[in-house]
Amino acid sequence: MTLVRRYSSELLLVVLIVLAALWSSTLSPYFLNAVNLLSSAQFFVIFALMAFGLFPIVVQGEIDISLASTLAVGSVLFATLSVEGVPLAAALPVVLAVTAALGAVNGLLVAYAGLPSLAVTLGTLGAYRGLAYLLAGDAGVTGITPEYLLLGSSWIGIVPSSVVLALVVAALFAVLMGTTSFGRYSYAIGSSPGASRMAAVPVRRTRVIAYALAGAMAGLAGLVWVSQYQSARGDNADGSILFVLTAVVLGGVSIKGGSGRALGVLLATVLLGTIQTGMKLANVPGTSQTLVIGALLILAIGLPQAVHLVRRRFPTALPRRAVTSGNA
Template identity: 40%
Template sequence: MKSSHSIFWRNEYTLAALTVLALLAGSRLSSHFLDAGYLLGTTTLYVETGIMALLMTAIIICGHIDLSVASTLALTAAATGVLHAQYAVPFWLACCLGMLLAGMLGALNGVLIVGMNLPSLTVTLGTMALYRGAAQILIGDHSVGGFPAWFCGVDQVYAGPFPVTLLLLLAGGCAMALFLQRTTLGRCIYAIGNNKTASRLSGLRVGAVEALLFTLSGLAAGMCGLLMASRLSVARFDMASGKELDVITAVVLGGTDIFGGKGGVAGTLLALCLLALLRTGMGLADIPSEKQQIVVGALLIGAIALPRLAELARKQYMKRQKPAAAG
């Protein structure tokens, strides 16, 4: 089921062009759009999505999917908050325990998927409900707050003109890109995504790599949970609810093949940038959220469907050309 995109037109170019278009459209829609300070400030809303998307890129390249990231985020934040607020655990320790939990949640996904050889889609669909449900059991509809002052408002911390969380995301992006492109383990991920059986036969420890990725994804989501708790200065069970869709949209829009084996971090980050610009532009233009949903949904489908349709049309054309040339 793998269809190749055109070789000479990289997906990143399309995205860059679309991003420029979104910038133009945004400035047409609202006179308040082209304000560098504001645009940099809004990026803090998308940092958590971005960090989760980095790991999701690797997971999708590996031929899997992780729908449970947003729920892991919420459960980590909730557990950290409860440990600190109800059990008076020192905050730094609560954070560490929260991260430990996040790693375990990711590892549980890994164990079920690798150990029991279950499809990642259903496993993480189950844990998506289970983890958020667990957060709900923990704190119900309450907001758990009372974090120390130094912890709150990480999105307000700037390094020069840049929000630190944005720099964190970019640094994470560079690290992930290096990992995927330059390390043996990174290349293994592509190999597994391309052909699992062949990878296994050639001696790769496929299961170990997959389990590691899911654990890392859990850890990343946990970190995002702490970031978001800091941004909101509270933890709630419905934090980032539905964000897994945004994460997957960014990755797939960024050109990573949902069937695995192909893709990269640069595309994911560009796609995220495009989505953020679109949302911001439409929001500033007072376009209702329901219409924004339609645009994002159409963009996701269009980004996948159009290249495939173009490829189909090209094949049809070639088929018709061949007999003509032969005759």
């Protein structure tokens, strides 16, 4: 198998990113300016972090639509700790631990209670959002101390620190899913939960870890949110799960589980960010932008199924690709 065939999905995403960037550049001569690109990229770091958190869950054949609500709880808690004068070094682990615990609750209900992940996370979507509103109050939380803003407002050379963070997280997830037992278990569970149990794979524990990890990533995204927007409200990131799930599926992670790579998730996030920036430059209404993202999600889910049906009906019409699961 050549590298081109192995990474054909990622190469296609790169081509689409270039085309989307060229389209956006026709709308504004400043779009392709390096500083503008990097400045724009930092606003999509939040979605990228949540997408990486969702990645192992979808690989396992499950879903979590409560991540945006978990982000809201984490951002409000982080902002509140800032206002109360808690040192940043103490606030960071507290927020990540709390949001990881919220994620673990989802995992326990799915893995040990046997409840459907969609139903569980739909319930916690509302519960966690309500908790965020309760913590934030009607006015939200403002007056964030300067040290809490470093993650979202500082630069490392010519690159925003939040962008560096997203790239580091992408590399860590590539290693996690590609070289560790957690990654191998996740792909195995997504391919066949029953066979995984027979092979003594710790299915329940692996699922709980995946949900806890997703919660921690939502908390990390909440930290970046506060650093960028310098405030926190109960409605932070409301509705963003559509963008996040689209990035994961468009990145080549099968909604049925068992396959996908971290690189694809990263590239899909960049593609969606480029498209959304272009639509803003074209003065496309926000409702229409949501329509486009939703259509891309349907396309990303439906296209592989359509290809599969064509292959079954016309076996020689399309070449078959080797399975890429397990290679993050």
